Amino acid sequence: MKITAAVVKAQGSNFELTKVILDQPKSDEVLVRIIATGICHTDMVARDFVMGSPNFPVILGHEGSGVIESIGDDVHHLNVGDHVVLTYGYCGECEICRSGTPAYCYEFFPRNFSGARIDGTHNHHYPDGKVINDNFFSQSSFATYAIAHKNNVIAVPKDAPLEILGPLGCGIQTGAGAVINSLKVKIGSSIVITGTGAVGLAALMAAKASSATVIIAVDINEERLNFSRELGATHTINSLTEDVQKRIREILPNGVQYGIDTTGRNEVINNVLSSLAPVGEMVCIGVARKPLELETNIFLTKGYKIRWINQGDSVPQEFIPKLIHMYQLGQFPFDKLIKKYAFQDINEAVEDSEKGRTIKSVLIIGNQEY
Ligand SMILES: NC(=O)c1ccc[n+]([C@@H]2O[C@H](COP(=O)([O-])OP(=O)(O)OC[C@H]3O[C@@H](n4cnc5c(N)ncnc54)[C@H](O)[C@@H]3O)[C@@H](O)[C@H]2O)c1
Ligand SMILES: [Zn+2]
Ligand SMILES: [Zn+2]
Known part of the structure; x- marks a missing residue:
């Protein structure tokens, strides 16, 4: 045809x-x-x-x-x-x-x-x-x-708006899945999300839906940071003008429990890792344009977990209908x-x-x- x-x-x-x-x-x-x-x-x-x-x-x-x-x-x-x-x-x-x-x-x-x-x-x-x-x-x-x-x-259900559902097939399930499937963010926990594009903001909304208490969004785009606050970020950091590690320690002196990086950038991933609380966990999603360098010795006594994940660890037949249901109930x-x-x-x-x-x-x- x-x-x-x-x-x-x-x-x-x-x-x-x-x-x-x-x-x-x-x-x-x-x-x-x-x-x-x-x-x-x-x-x-x-x-x-x-x-x-x-x-x-x-x-x-x-x-x-x-x-x-x-x-x-x-x-x-x-x-x-x-x-x-x-x-x-x-x-x-x-x-x-x-x-x-x-x-x-x-x-x-x-x-x-x-x-x-x-x-x-x-x-x-x-x-x-x-x-x-x-x-x-x-x-x-x-x-x-x-x-x-x-x-x-x-x-997908016929009463859902088909025109906007496509992004659930990649970008949106990737961010939401990082929180719900990969990190399994717990109620009352803290999380930092670096990069507030579609993937990062989907993660942010999922963190809010999972009842994380402290949700920190980091970006270099002030407009996106303002929008992050509208969507549920409790704190925002502009990494162009602020010291990310220092600000996170001011908010959470013991460090943050979970991290999600969507930028793929060396310095950003290092900032998140260095801000984790002991036994904290982070996942990396962004496509990197350069190899990653890590100062691993400072992490030897921390028990951190870092993992590169794909598609938010989603089983799409199960996860996409779940996200649509959350959307229809106003939770996502x-x-x-x-x-x-x-x-x-x-x-x-x-x-x-x-x-x-x-x-x-x-x-x-x-x-x-x-
Ligand atoms: N592995 C997967 O499953 C998967 C799936 C979908 C997308 N991706 C990848 O995820 C990444 C994010 O996708 P997106 O659609 O959200 O992209 P995006 O460009 O909309 O978002 C990236 C954000 O990072 C911010 N940023 C850039 N440099 C920064 C810095 N130094 N510090 C803080 N923030 C910074 C940008 O301002 C932007 O808001 C892309 O690399 C994309 O290819 C991976
Ligand atoms: Zn994609
Ligand atoms: Zn297979």
Whole structure:
């Protein structure tokens, strides 16, 4: 079928809306009419080729939401017409997936970043037959239609606003999952979150929903820090003008129990680690552009835990519906992070995300009603 997709033709170049051909789904796949797709910083990382990603030309996009148009013969838990959120790809068969940690599937890289299906085939090509790299996060959802694997298609309630649900498939579940699944933040505890973009603010809202008592947000963007206070931060620190370690010790002389870093920056991660209370725990989420250096000797007697986590340790079939329920009850207002853009304004939406003008850009691609 003929679809419109935003194609990145070369490393670092703009997204160009292009007519391309999408094949029929295979027996274990689902065809989804895309209603909206969030923009995540990992799309820009893949566009710029920082951590190894699909070759070019490529169709990116990995926070899709939409309506199932057709399903393959081996898909039994989904139906045509279902409202769905698309998330990351995983095999569902290996011992890592079966032990409840699919974000670390042995096949995570090929199913999300290889630019093709796990068997090396593609489902998009130009009208002249030339192949386009795709299957980004098993979806490539910067497009009017997308093919996803049955494992990464999550059915969601029809009374939830489908247009804004896509970011639950990556950025929002990543931040919220860091708090709820990875750190298991306890009632009455303290937490510091560095970087208050979509991931950090999702973590902040989840920390509030988990009844953490002290929630410290750190950023270099004053507007985002003000917004963090609106969303539940009890303290904010601007690391451009303030000494982060000193301020945290003023707030909590014994240190902070939990830390989440979304910046990937050396000095920021060191600030969080150095501010932890004994046996404190931190997780790192941000893509780093440089190797990390740690002064480990000062931590030898502290009992700290530090872990790099993926997708908030989420089991998406279980976690995404849980976040939607929290949203519907007013306990997780992630809609406040979102600004909507028309699909043709994708480059403006990307630039606004990169410049920090928009926290979570969402492209409106299709109509929920025909
Ligand atoms: N591993 C995963 O599962 C996963 C999933 C989604 C996103 N990510 C990554 O998480 C990171 C965060 O994503 P996002 O969408 O929230 O990005 P974002 O750019 O919206 O947020 C990052 C924030 O960090 C702030 N910041 C930058 N330098 C800082 C400094 N020195 N001190 C304090 N704050 C600083 C920025 O002002 C910004 O508000 C990205 O690297 C993204 O690629 C990882
Ligand atoms: Zn992402
Ligand atoms: Zn697996």
